[in-house]
Amino acid sequence: MADPHSSDADVPNGDLVAKGVRGDNAEPVSVSEISARLKRMVEGEFGYIRLRGELSGVKRAASGHVYCALKDDKAVLDGVMWRGTAQRLAFAPEDGLEVVATGKLTTYPGRSKYQIVIERMEIAGEGALLALLEKNRLRFEAEGLFAASRKQPLPFLPRRIGVVTSPTGAVIRDILHRLADRFRVHVMLWPVIVQGQGAAEQVAAAIRGFDAMPKDGPLAQPDLLIVGRGGGSIEDLWAFNEEVVVRAIAECSIPLISAVGHETDTTLADFAADRRAPTPTAAAEMAVPVRAELALQIDDLALRQRRFAPRPVTLGRERLEARWQRLPRPEALTQQAAQKLDDLGERLRRGLADRAAKAREPLLGWAGRLQSGLAQRGIAERRRQLDRAKLAPRLLQRNARTAQERFAGLARVFGTLSPLGPLDRGFALVTGLDGNPRTSAAAARQEASLVLRFKDDTVEVTTGSAPAVSQPTVRPKAKRAPAKPPGADQPKLL
CATH class of the missing domain: 2.40.50.140 (Nucleic acid-binding proteins)
Structure with a gap:
């Protein structure tokens, strides 16, 4: 290795090609x-x-x-x-x-x-395991797997009960013994391991297997499920806290009772199940009633039925008799009405007599005034007034001329508005056999025959919608009534 305290001249810096350093015999490694x-x-x-x-x-x-x-x-x-x-x-x-x-x-x-x-x-320890359990519980609860709305009621008397547990444990024996004491039903066992590696997967597969059975048949779906095992530590019961088991229980369509551990043991399967039982024996007691108690209850209900069935009739008869006793007698109901009728009849008779007497007095007064001389004098006076009245001929002629002019104007308007006026100018009026006009082509096509009215006569024709074509029929010429002079129908004044 190179000496770190060597001078800068001995250490190459910035050379293009790697070179060995003086005193360094170490080869570079990869x-x-x-x-x-x-x-x-x-x-x-x-x-x-x-x-x-x-x-x-x-x-x-x-x-x-x-x-x-x-x-x-x-x-x-x-x-x-x-x-x-x-x-x-x-x-x-x-x-x-x-x-x-x-x-x-x-x-x-x-x-x-x-x-x-x-x-x-x-x-790492039971505390960490409990923390994981609480974390999963809150997560599943947030998803709604533990909601009360998902819970199903247990059947009152199931015909078949499915049990998911170990076939060699004491749980299945306790359940069978308790069911035999209370009410014998058909029990279907799905054997699984309830502890250790793979236990959660087997329990979930058993629940889904029961749920997938057909509703009818020799091996039909059970009416109730019991998932259980005996007591143990939290590690022993951990398989029933696994997510796969919780979701299988929550998604099961069959009512399910969770009977895992003893009374103090709680697993997430208990929250997801429709009902939690403190022990497997208690689960069997929840599943079916006691047969002897049912028989006693039926006998008691039959006795109460025989005892209380006629009671409504008896009570109705007593109430009817009491009300009949309180009803008044028929003659008492009509006495007051009869008395009132007599009183009104008497008042009517007196009232008619008084009214006739009061009306007679003014009639007698008028009769005294109606004398023969007075009547004759009044008639003569009216005749003299009529003789003095003179009728001016010009007034009558003027009224007649005014009425004649008004009638002539109405006649001209009638000739203009008459539907027969255009016939003089070459037009024709199209009507049906009933005489009513047809104003559109659609209405004309619906008719088998039409009548064309001209100025001098009418012609009956057959349309294309008729089943058979017939020759036009010419009706005889109708005689026209002579026209009345204007004012012919005017009442005469003189």
Whole structure:
């Protein structure tokens, strides 16, 4: 290596071609070679290590590999998890989750960085697991998977019940025993593992499998589902907190009871289910009623029916009798009306007599005034007035001439406005057989026959719409009535 304290003349600066430095016998190495040396040094020095940190920048590539970073408050270390390891994870890695990662520290020459190849990843303690549980709960609740509007009512008496649980555990035996004690129904078991790797996927597949069954047939869809397992730690029950199980329960069209763990155990499956049972035994009790209690209830209802069925009739009869007792007698209803009728009849008789007496008095007065002499004198006076009245002939002639002129003007107007006037000038009037005029071509085409009226006569013709063409028929000439002189119809004044 060159001495850093040598003079500037011994160190070439700005030469175009690389030259060896005096006293330096080291050959330059390639970038790949130094990267390989660093890789061997890091892997040989550290080997497998366990790191605790917070996940950040979690990303799953299309190849299935998972890339992330582990960080604390002072440093960040990149990490990679190959596809086979990522598929065996018991949880889905997310940003902000505190984990313990086990793997081999190595370098990535392509980006000049060191990283850890993670071969196992675990959640760092129960506190971190609970934090992840709460985070997922808030996320699913925001999506509406736990909304009360999505809950379905349980059937009162299901004919078939589907159970998703382990076939070798105590859960299925407890459910079958309790169903046999209460009400025997057909039970369909879908065996799954309820803990460990792949448990969540099997539970979700079982729920969707029951939901996909046909409604009818020898292997019909159950009326109710029970998803359950026994108690355990939060790690044992974690499969029922997985997103795939929660979404399968929320999307199931069959009413579902979640019976996971004991009374104090709560999973996200309980929030998504239509009903939560504290234990698998309690789920069986929710599913079906007690047969003996149903029989007693039916007997009690039948007894109440026999006891209370005639009661409305009895009450109606008692009310009818009470109201009949309060009704008045028929003669009491007509007595007052009869008395009032007699009173009005008497008043009418007296009123007619009084009215006749009052009308007789002025009639007698007028009769005294109507004397024969007075009437004759009045007639003579009217006759003398009529004789004195003289009728002037000129007045009568003037009124007659005025009326005659007015009538002549009306006759001229009538001749102008008459529809028969244009016939003298060569026009024709088109009418139907009913005598009404046809003023348009469309109306004329609808008629089988038309009548053309000319000045001297009428002609009947057949249109093209008629079924058969007939020869025109010439009607006999109608005799025209002699015209009346103007004023012929005027009443005579004298």
